[in-house]
């Protein structure tokens with residue numbers, strides 16, 4: 001069984017993220033990392049292989065040079081190989097272009113199962129998995145809170161607002177997993193050492209048969225017009241409870257017409 | 260002005276408030292036309308008309324309920340191909356965003372997600388990086404597909420009398436593979452919808468246990484509020500995940516947000532930072548949540564919250 005896991009290299013949410021002069025996400029000013037939400041996808045792939053007793057995991061990323069770190073991090077958790085799509089023409093690609101490129105790279109690998117995170121922690125759009133499912137004609141089992149594989153069928157549980165739904169599809173299929181699927185493992189020292197020797201293939205747009213004019217900032221189908229830093233919230237009143245904290249709070253709510 | 264398609268969020272024809280918000284926004288852009296997928300178009304017509312829908316496209320087919328999301332996207336795309344609208348608006352829920360993503364690919368259109376406002380020129384306002392930035396963006400290619408967050412507009416009535424047009428759609432093989440085999444409905448709390456509520460009362464790790472949420476719920480009920488939770492509380496199984504506020508939960512933007520026993524991690528702030536007024540109760544004076552709070556009480560929530568609940572009840576008489 002062949003599994004492809006999509007991993008994205010993102011600016012660390014714990015630092016002061018911002019935009020570059022061209023209104024794209026500033027990927028240089030802030031330390032990057034493997035998106036935390038993709039670690040859950042890595043973990044699920046490792047568990048699927050462990051349960052099946054066989055399987056080959058390839059991590060796929062699209063991003064600048066530094067994105068290779070996301071592949072190494074994933075490989076240090078386990079798995080077999082990495083594919084890195086890197087090309088200067090990709091800078092500023094929107095989700096549609098990203099999904100076009102990732103779909104082409106996935107087709108080359110012809111996996112039985114594609115696993116994505118629920119959202120990237122920088123763009124937080126949650127659209128790439130659905131776009132890939134649409135482009136590849138694969139059943140899309142999105143926002144999985146749990147995932148099992150049996151007899152060539154993949155089954156997920158999806159927790160919606162009104163109901164919890166069970167969804168089943170035949171392989172090949174695409175799944176996106178939420179942070180409800182269970183904590184991702186930490187890489188072991190052995191894993192980190194082993195990851196250094198695992199193969200990582202680099203692909204350009206030409207390798208994928210995609211024209212540079214189809215991707216990047218110039219080809220984006222939506223454009224950011226303005227970015228403004230939100231003014232920090234004004235520091236308010238903080239009181240220490242001396243047996244009357246609840247009453248004081250009630251006064252504040254009454255003054256502001258909430259009660 | 261062209262038609263603006265609004266995908267209706269409904270349960271058997273009972274229209275959700277988010278849809279009346281979308282219809283209100285759609286009127287800035289053109290003539291709102293509602294799209295009802297699944298049974299209930301006739302039942303929905305009165306509400307949709309009251310908020311300005313001049314037309315209703317309806318698709319009712321068993322595939323819409325039998326398979327996950329993809330058939331809904333194909334139905335909406337089919338209507339868009341027929342109607343050539345000037346824009347398509349969808350509620351920014353997990354399902355709404357997925358439908359929008361698939362429709363954008365099918366139509367070859369640009370997409371904007373999680374808008375909190377859309378003006379007459381089609382420019383959408385979004386929050387970025389855990390709501391620390393405000394961004395405006397526009398779709399430049401194809402039919403703008405925009406998902407809009409709940410509470411982004413005050414619904415305004417504008418009576419119209421829409422006719423219902425049934426549309427037949429043929430679904431692709433690819434869209435009919437992810438089969439829904441079981442649906443376990445969740446018990447209703449009777450409280451307002453989390454993303455739509457004017458007041459949200461949340462509990463975090465400081466609540467200590469599932470039973471601890473009793474004091475949170477009591478305060479919420481005294482204020483007519485929705486209950487929310489931090490991920491620490493949902494991960495611990497103290498409160499259902501559907502009520503989680505934050506990056507991997509719901510984004511809320513109520514008039515009043517009361518955070519109890521929540522430290523204010525960046526991923527939690529991402530989901531509540533744009534609330535009008537923020538109140539925090541936390542026993543740690545150094546907790547980052549106090550940096551956001553308009554009013555904060557340093558203290559034990561098990562003392563402060565019940566006292567507040569009593570006081571609210573007293574004042575409400």
Ligand SMILES: Cc1cc2nc3c(=O)[nH]c(=O)nc-3n(C[C@H](O)[C@H](O)[C@H](O)COP(=O)(O)OP(=O)(O)OC[C@H]3O[C@@H](n4cnc5c(N)ncnc54)[C@H](O)[C@@H]3O)c2cc1C
Pocket residue numbers: 036037121179462463464465466488489490491492503504505506507508509519520521522523524525526527530540541542543546558559560561
């Ligand atoms: C990728 C990713 C996504 C995430 N998504 C989300 C998300 O959607 N939502 C979310 O909330 N978190 C999310 N998190 C987790 C987030 O980073 C924090 O871990 C989480 O918000 C902490 O929850 P908390 O504030 O309840 O707990 P803590 O940080 O442990 O804070 C508990 C607070 O309660 C106070 N306290 C304890 N006892 C009392 C008492 N008796 N009275 C008063 N105060 C008391 C303490 O002083 C403390 O400040 C995410 C993390 C990651 C990595």
Ligand SMILES: Nc1ncnc2c1ncn2[C@@H]1O[C@H](COP(=O)(O)O)[C@@H](O)[C@H]1O
Pocket residue numbers: 006007008009035037038041060061062063095098102115116117118119120121123124125126127128129
């Ligand atoms: N540039 C990328 N490289 C690899 N995977 C990606 C990339 N962008 C998005 N993804 C995958 O798609 C998921 C959803 O991303 P998004 O739609 O951007 O929120 C992520 O969790 C990843 O698994």
